Amino acid sequence: MPAQMHQHVTDEMRRCSEECQRCHNVCLETIHHCLHMGGKHADPHHIRLMADCVQICQTSADFMRRGSDLHPHTCRACSIVCDRCAQDCAAMSEDPEMKTCADQCRKCADSCRKMAA
Amino acid sequence: MPAQMHQHVTDEMRRCSEECQRCHNVCLETIHHCLHMGGKHADPHHIRLMADCVQICQTSADFMRRGSDLHPHTCRACSIVCDRCAQDCAAMSEDPEMKTCADQCRKCADSCRKMAA
Amino acid sequence: MPAQMHQHVTDEMRRCSEECQRCHNVCLETIHHCLHMGGKHADPHHIRLMADCVQICQTSADFMRRGSDLHPHTCRACSIVCDRCAQDCAAMSEDPEMKTCADQCRKCADSCRKMAA
Amino acid sequence: MPAQMHQHVTDEMRRCSEECQRCHNVCLETIHHCLHMGGKHADPHHIRLMADCVQICQTSADFMRRGSDLHPHTCRACSIVCDRCAQDCAAMSEDPEMKTCADQCRKCADSCRKMAA
Numbered sequence: 421m422p423a424q425m426h427q428h429v430t431d432e433m434r435r436c437s438e439e440c441q442r443c444h445n446v447c448l449e450t451i452h453h454c455l456h457m458g459g460k461h462a463d464p465h466h467i468r469l470m471a472d473c474v475q476i477c478q479t480s481a482d483f484m485r486r487g488s489d490l491h492p493h494t495c496r497a498c499s500i501v502c503d504r505c506a507q508d509c510a511a512m513s514e515d516p517e518m519k520t521c522a523d524q525c526r527k528c529a530d531s532c533r534k535m536a537a
Numbered sequence: 538m539p540a541q542m543h544q545h546v547t548d549e550m551r552r553c554s555e556e557c558q559r560c561h562n563v564c565l566e567t568i569h570h571c572l573h574m575g576g577k578h579a580d581p582h583h584i585r586l587m588a589d590c591v592q593i594c595q596t597s598a599d600f601m602r603r604g605s606d607l608h609p610h611t612c613r614a615c616s617i618v619c620d621r622c623a624q625d626c627a628a629m630s631e632d633p634e635m636k637t638c639a640d641q642c643r644k645c646a647d648s649c650r651k652m653a654a
Numbered sequence: 655m656p657a658q659m660h661q662h663v664t665d666e667m668r669r670c671s672e673e674c675q676r677c678h679n680v681c682l683e684t685i686h687h688c689l690h691m692g693g694k695h696a697d698p699h700h701i702r703l704m705a706d707c708v709q710i711c712q713t714s715a716d717f718m719r720r721g722s723d724l725h726p727h728t729c730r731a732c733s734i735v736c737d738r739c740a741q742d743c744a745a746m747s748e749d750p751e752m753k754t755c756a757d758q759c760r761k762c763a764d765s766c767r768k769m770a771a
Numbered sequence: 772m773p774a775q776m777h778q779h780v781t782d783e784m785r786r787c788s789e790e791c792q793r794c795h796n797v798c799l800e801t802i803h804h805c806l807h808m809g810g811k812h813a814d815p816h817h818i819r820l821m822a823d824c825v826q827i828c829q830t831s832a833d834f835m836r837r838g839s840d841l842h843p844h845t846c847r848a849c850s851i852v853c854d855r856c857a858q859d860c861a862a863m864s865e866d867p868e869m870k871t872c873a874d875q876c877r878k879c880a881d882s883c884r885k886m887a888a
Contacts (some may be wrong), residue, residue, distance in 0.1 A: 428803075429800065437796075441792060441796075445788075445792075445836055448833060448836045448837060449780065449836055449837075449838075451705075451837075452698060452702060452779075452837055452838055455696065455698035455701055455702075456698050458696075462689070462692075462696060464686060464689035464690050467689055467701075468603050468604070468605055468686060468689075469605075469607075471603060471685075471705075472600060472603065472605050472607055475596055475599060475600075476596060476600075476611065478829065479592055479593060479596045482592060482799060483589060483592075483593075485796055485799045485800055486585050486588060486589065486799055486800075486802075486803055487585070487800075487803055488585055488586075488589050490586075490589055490617065490618055490621065493613070493614040493617050493618065494593065494614050496610070496613075496614065497610040497611050497613065497614045500607065500610050501607055501610065504607065545686075546683065554679075558675060558679075562671075562675075562719055565716060565719045565720055566663065566719055566720075566721075568720075568822075569662075569720055569721055569815060569819060572813065572815035572818055572819070573815050575813075579806065579809075579813060581803060581806035581807050584806055584818075585803060585806075588802075588822075595712065599682060602679055602682045602683055603682060603683075603685075603686055604683075604686055702837050702838070702839055703839075703841075705837060706834060706837065706839050706841055709830055709833060709834070710830060710834075710845065713826055713827060713830045716826060717823060717826075717827075720819055720822060720823065721819070722819055722820075722823050724820075724823055724851065724852055724855065727847070727848040727851050727852065728827065728848050730844070730847075730848065731844040731845050731847065731848045734841065734844050735841055735844065738841065
């Protein structure tokens, strides 16, 4: 879109928004994988944390996509949730899907942390 | 539901979740009212702020409804967005719909602030 | 709110919207219950179906709350998903939480079916 | 992710899901553009239709990303909403942003129609 029309949505915001959507997507797919695996993968607290991550990532992405000046507040919440989700997933990183999910959560957390600063 | 089964969702969390959903609903209806009124009601920044409020209220409500221990972080973001939305709506409080919306945003902001503490 | 201002949101739409939100809330809480119970409660297809129900109920509720004339289409999808979720939950209705969830899904399905007609 | 683990999420579903997310994003940005433009761009029914499109696109995307077998029902609703949004935007296609939005809505409608069949 013409740059002058959305000058409130900076390139940095759009990139962070895309990172959040990727994290939303990976977590959404990984929840189903975890439920199929069972055991520690399907621990209620882990599934809940991933569901939290799915939702705050979309919210954070949309605040930036709308060009909202309040996006640092949703980015802050998102970076905290993603950090926690990354830790939980990394603890099962012998499973390549969990490693992929942990990596994306970490990237999203880092990106949101910068936007929240 | 039986209390022992969802001991992680306290009554306080459920009440705050309901406040957030009421705020989500009022803002969603008021956006359409503002667009019909036009003028300052339909100012792009005001509409965007209300859209922000609609979304973070639902996210905050759902974190509590899931019993997430990370709800203070979404409640914090929600209280800030609701405070801003309350201010914006209160500036048009000669219109009873805007007054209703401002009042609900204020209540939700207060409730979320306590949960974030 | 003053009736003349939201004449597009009928009482019937608002009631159905509330039914959808109740269903959203009950399913969201019941997912966590199911994960704690494990076994057939935590079957991946059951959890996914409940997650589907949580999301389409909110979408359907919001379409009506916005007064959208396209709400019959989201109500149709919602009634189908809720019917399926009600069946799945009713199959575990010896558990009172599942019975509560099945009952609310059935009510929401009925309400949405009328709006979709 | 390893194909065998998410065999329920076909490549076709993932592509349609991406189309829906692109449509979600374009509509979300275009709403703000329309509010800034004012006049027919900011007509309440047009803004509401775009808000409908933003929400059903995300819901449809997520059903497919979860691998839900109920995705044809959300895809059907999504294709109808996107078709209507495409029409509305195309009526202002002298504005390149509206043309971009109309084109993406049309692509998403076509993709969802195939998935709903």
